[in-house]
Amino acid sequence: MAAGVLLEARGVTKSFGGVRAVRDLDFSLGQGEVLGVIGPNGAGKTTLVNILTGFVRPDRGRVVFRGKDITGLPPHKIANRGLARTFQGMRPYPGLPTYKNLVVPLNSPRVRKTAAGRFGDLDSVALDLLEEVGFERDSSVPYKTADSLPLGYQKRLELARCIALRPEVILCDEVFSGLSMAEISSMLPLLEKLLSRGIALILVEHRLRELFRITRRVLVMRFGEKIAEGPPREVLGRPEVTAAFIGRGSPP
Ligand SMILES: Nc1ncnc2c1ncn2[C@@H]1O[C@H](COP(=O)(O)OP(=O)(O)OP(=O)(O)O)[C@@H](O)[C@H]1O
Ligand SMILES: [Mg+2]
Numbered sequence: 001m002a003a004g005v006l007l008e009a010r011g012v013t014k015s016f017g018g019v020r021a022v023r024d025l026d027f028s029l030g031q032g033e034v035l036g037v038i039g040p041n042g043a044g045k046t047t048l049v050n051i052l053t054g055f056v057r058p059d060r061g062r063v064v065f066r067g068k069d070i071t072g073l074p075p076h077k078i079a080n081r082g083l084a085r086t087f088q089g090m091r092p093y094p095g096l097p098t099y100k101n102l103v104v105p106l107n108s109p110r111v112r113k114t115a116a117g118r119f120g121d122l123d124s125v126a127l128d129l130l131e132e133v134g135f136e137r138d139s140s141v142p143y144k145t146a147d148s149l150p151l152g153y154q155k156r157l158e159l160a161r162c163i164a165l166r167p168e169v170i171l172c173d174e175v176f177s178g179l180s181m182a183e184i185s186s187m188l189p190l191l192e193k194l195l196s197r198g199i200a201l202i203l204v205e206h207r208l209r210e211l212f213r214i215t216r217r218v219l220v221m222r223f224g225e226k227i228a229e230g231p232p233r234e235v236l237g238r239p240e241v242t243a244a245f246i247g248r249g250s251p252p
Helices: 045-052 076-080 099-104 109-114 122-132 149-164 180-194 230-235 239-245
Strands: 005-016 019-030 034-038 060-065 081-084 168-172 201-204 218-222 225-230
Touching: 019 045, 019 060, 019 218, 019 225, 034 045, 034 099, 045 081, 045 168, 076 081, 076 109, 081 149, 099 122, 099 149, 099 225, 109 168, 122 149, 122 239, 149 168, 149 180, 180 201, 218 230, 218 239, 225 230, 230 239
Parallel strands: 034 201, 034 218, 081 168, 168 201
Antiparallel strands: 005 019, 005 060, 218 225
C-alpha cells in the first residue's frame, strides 16, 4: 500500500444472480482526499459503497483500510474503525426524536474510547452535532421524529450520524439528491469543513455540477466497471464516458 493511502479496493467483484453489479474494481483514497463516484443508474455505485462498508460481502477482491484487510467485516466493526456512511434512502430510527438518532453512534466503542470521560450529557452532545450540520438549536426541529422531517434535514441528520462517529472517511451515497440548489450550496461548506479537519470523503453523486465544485478526482462506473478516473472535466470529455451517460453501449 502506497504512503498516504487510507482506503484501497483491489479487484472487488460482486454479482447478484446474473447481474455483475461490481466487477474487478480497483481504487485508492488518500488521507483527507475527496473522490467523486459517478455513473448512470445501476452502474454499481451503491454496491461499491456497500462493499466498502461491510453491508455486502464481495465475491472476490479485497478492501484495505489503514493497511488492514477489512473485507467481509460486519458493518458495525467497519464503522467502529472510522468508516462512516450515509444511505441513499435515509434510514432514521422511526418514531425517535431526531437528536436521539445520534445517541447510537455516540455510544459506539470508538467514540467512547476517543472521548473517554469528556462527554457529559450525550443528549447535549447530540444537539451540538445537529447544530453543527445546520439545525437551529433553539427550535423544535431536533425534538421532532426524524422520519417526519423535510428531506433537507434528513440528509443533514445522515451527515451528523457520520460525524458523531469521529470518522476518518465518510461515504455519502447521493447526499445531494432531492435537494434544491440553495440547499446544496449550504451543504457544500459543511463538506469542506469536514475535509479541512482531515476527514476523507467519497461522494457518490448524480448532481455533477455541484459535485465538481468540491472534488478534483472522479471515478466513473458503468455496468459495474471503472471506465475512467481523473480530473472531472477531463474525464467527462472522454467519448466512453459521454456514451455511458447518454445510455449508449450494452453490457459487456
Ligand atoms: N441486493 C440486490 N439484489 C439484486 N440485485 C441488486 C442488489 N443490489 C443491487 N443490485 C443490482 O446491481 C446493479 C447495481 O446496482 P446499484 O444499486 O449498485 O447501482 P447504482 O449505481 O447505485 O444505481 P443508482 O444510481 O440508481 O443508485 C443493478 O443492476 C441492481 O439492480
Ligand atoms: Mg445507488
